Structures are given as C-alpha cells and as structure tokens.
Amino acid sequence: MQTGMIIYWCTWLQTIINPLQMEKTFEDYLADIHAKGYVGLDDDMSDNCIDWVENLDTQELIEYADMYGQSRFVDGMTHSLNQLKAVL
Secondary structure, eight states, X not given: OOHHHHHHHHHHHHHHHOTTXXXXXXXXXXXXXXXXXXXXXXXXXXXXXXXXXHTOOHHHHHHHHHHHHHHHHHHHHHHHHHHHHHHO
C-alpha cells in the first residue's frame, strides 16, 4: 500500500472515529511524532517532516494509524464524558 493511500484512508477513518470533527488530523498526528524526535533548524522542519513521512514503510504507517485511531477514540470518549458530567 502506498503512503498516500494510507494517509487518505486514515483521514477518511478520522471522520468515522471522530464525528465531533476534533481538530487533530492524521497528518497533524504524524507531524507531532516527527517534531518530538526532530533535531535541526526550525526552517527545515516542515520539509524534513514531508521526507520523513514519505520514507515510512507500510508497517510503520499502520502502527502510527493504529495509535492515532486509539488516541482519537480516547479523546472522543473523554469529550463525551465531560459533556455528560456537565448535564448531570
């Protein structure tokens, strides 16, 4: 599976997992992961991130997509719990 197809699939999945349309996309999630390990000039960071994503293998993308889906699920459940607490 190509990198672009996996990113497209994860972005589509986000609309299923995240009906509240919370702001963090799969691309944002990958950028955050890249930023945590990035060492270099800030000016080069976005280009380096693009290169990093393009060089991820399929297994790595699947693992990141799984972690992304789990984080979105937890965020959605936390939001729902907070809404319920506000009503009660």
